[in-house]
Amino acid sequence: xxxxxxxxxxxxxxxxxxxxxxxxxxxxxxxxxxxxxxxxxxxxxxxxxxxxxxxxxxxxxxxxxxxxxxxxxxxxxxxxxxxxxxxxxxxxxxxxxxxxxxxxxxxxxxxxxxxxxxxxxxxxxxxxxxxxxxxxxxxxxxxxxxxxxxxxxxxxxxxxxxxxxxxxxxxxxxxxxxxxxxxxxxxxxxxxxxxxxxxxxxxxxxxxxxxxxxxxxxxxxxxxxxxxxxxxxxxxxxxxxxxxxxxxxxxxxxxxxxxxxxxxxxxxxxxxxxxxxxxxxxxxxxxxxxxxxxxxxxxxxxxxxxxxxxxxxxxxxxxxxxx
Amino acid sequence: xxxxxxxxxxxxxxxxxxxxxxxxxxxxxxxxxxxxxxxxxxxxxxxxxxxxxxxxxxxxxxxxxxxxxxxxxxxxxxxxxxxxxxxxxxxxxxxxxxxxxxxxxxxxxxxxxxxxxxxxxxxxxxxxxxxxxxxxxxxxxxxxxxxxxxxxxxxxxxxxxxxxxxxxxxxxxxxxxxxxxxxxxxxxxxxxxxxxxxxxxxxxxxxxxxxxxxxxxxxxxxxxxxxxxxxxxxxxxxxxxxxxxxxxxxxxxxxxxxxxxxxxxxxxxxxxxxxxxxxxxxxxxxxxxxx
Numbered sequence: 001x002x003x004x005x006x007x008x009x010x011x012x013x014x015x016x017x018x019x020x021x022x023x024x025x026x027x028x029x030x031x032x033x034x035x036x037x038x039x040x041x042x043x044x045x046x047x048x049x050x051x052x053x054x055x056x057x058x059x060x061x062x063x064x065x066x067x068x069x070x071x072x073x074x075x076x077x078x079x080x081x082x083x084x085x086x087x088x089x090x091x092x093x094x095x096x097x098x099x100x101x102x103x104x105x106x107x108x109x110x111x112x113x114x115x116x117x118x119x120x121x122x123x124x125x126x127x128x129x130x131x132x133x134x135x136x137x138x139x140x141x142x143x144x145x146x147x148x149x150x151x152x153x154x155x156x157x158x159x160x161x162x163x164x165x166x167x168x169x170x171x172x173x174x175x176x177x178x179x180x181x182x183x184x185x186x187x188x189x190x191x192x193x194x195x196x197x198x199x200x201x202x203x204x205x206x207x208x209x210x211x212x213x214x215x216x217x218x219x220x221x222x223x224x225x226x227x228x229x230x231x232x233x234x235x236x237x238x239x240x241x242x243x244x245x246x247x248x249x250x251x252x253x254x255x256x257x258x259x260x261x262x263x264x265x266x267x268x269x270x271x272x273x274x275x276x277x278x279x280x281x282x283x284x285x286x287x288x289x290x291x292x293x294x295x296x297x298x299x300x301x302x303x304x305x306x307x308x309x310x311x312x313x314x315x316x317x318x319x320x321x322x323x
Numbered sequence: 324x325x326x327x328x329x330x331x332x333x334x335x336x337x338x339x340x341x342x343x344x345x346x347x348x349x350x351x352x353x354x355x356x357x358x359x360x361x362x363x364x365x366x367x368x369x370x371x372x373x374x375x376x377x378x379x380x381x382x383x384x385x386x387x388x389x390x391x392x393x394x395x396x397x398x399x400x401x402x403x404x405x406x407x408x409x410x411x412x413x414x415x416x417x418x419x420x421x422x423x424x425x426x427x428x429x430x431x432x433x434x435x436x437x438x439x440x441x442x443x444x445x446x447x448x449x450x451x452x453x454x455x456x457x458x459x460x461x462x463x464x465x466x467x468x469x470x471x472x473x474x475x476x477x478x479x480x481x482x483x484x485x486x487x488x489x490x491x492x493x494x495x496x497x498x499x500x501x502x503x504x505x506x507x508x509x510x511x512x513x514x515x516x517x518x519x520x521x522x523x524x525x526x527x528x529x530x531x532x533x534x535x536x537x538x539x540x541x542x543x544x545x546x547x548x549x550x551x552x553x554x555x556x557x558x559x560x561x562x563x564x565x566x567x568x569x570x571x572x573x574x575x576x577x578x579x580x581x582x583x584x585x586x587x588x589x590x591x592x593x594x595x596x597x598x599x600x601x602x603x604x605x606x607x608x609x610x611x612x613x614x
Contacts, residue, residue: 115359124595302417
């Protein structure tokens, strides 16, 4: 396909995605699909940010939910304490707090690799979660933080289902553009270089520790924004948002979709959302096994299709073309 | 804080430490031998507690549960290692990822079989009372946990240093490939190591149940979280590291909760951070966790 045609197609798809509630209204009166898609897109932003680490920089973080949770709490608490619902303020607070937390944890973990990196991110992030869980005076503790303010832009209230969806969809499109641009930039290539051969990158004069730290902070910031969007959507922050379960969920999403690609985390979030939201409605009520299904699926992908759905698609396409 | 309170909390801290040792020793053993951090270790611990719950309900015997839970978990380990981990031998990170999937499945299956409510298991008759120690009343069961932890650590040290099995384990930790070249069946060795690690997690689950309860979420907190913290602080893959980590983290956590209440875990965070910055191998480890 010609570049121009390709770009037009992508732009049209993005426009169709952002305006979904408006053209789907005739057959989507219950707003089930809009809500499902909204939450799926929040997961996609979260997964895209994690993939900067897992897929690009080769940093398998199992603590990414700490930043998602930090953003969610920060948006809610900043709004309540500062007495404002203005989106720039609460979203800014979310990004800032998530970035600072990522800096603190990042300084401790970026010099470790592989299994050790995974273990340390898990432990440190989980401690943050436990603090949030127990610090009832600030975070609401195990009851969660309720009464998160509406997202307001000047006098425009974005909290209706349709506008909330549009906000999330725009944030998703922007994050995808940022991640795509980063991956093609010299910075993104340097991150891949660090993943492939860190010693060589160092010999070439790159400050690899700083590269890894900056990626960690950047990914944490985007995750924080995803967390804030989740807080606006449900007007609530659950302590589980910052917990290991949510970190695992993002990791499964990235890996099942296909790490190190743009389409992977997006495809992964579609599949994970379906398993979480649609499959339970097909099963008997007393059977609550969506986590186990995710787990089995994850095991199957790790064993047989480490490149994820995107990798499966790619090899299928190559086979078709070879015929 | 009065002196009695300090003493009482010190005992609480030690009994938590002893429990952490039972929990973390399995994780550390598996890592030492197989270079795999078993992220299903917390789920194994949880499963041990629930198996104990059922055994006690069926037979009324806590002691039987203390036998049955580790055995059940050893069986689980004997299935999972050959079925899943062996297929990815040498790909350590992918093996670790597999254990995440295993953990998700086990926790959901537990919820499905035993329900998702908070349950409790009482200490066995004879250990359910309390004694007076230095002016304070103290539950006997916690003293039992301390004694059990010490005996287990001593027994493991003896097995490690003085028996043929211990020799194999030490050799495997040094260089598993060389061991295979010398004709040792590493498939069997790895499967039994993984099963032993799982059994230790199950044992920790039974012993912890009367103190910490049996509930959803116990797989991560205290399960996986504290066992990871102990091995990072103490040092990965060595028995002495697991002892050092538990003896430090148990009391630190207990006193943190007394002194700082809600933000007690900041103490644990600070300890982990300090160790990572100053002693990247952990207190008594050989492997650098950060460069």
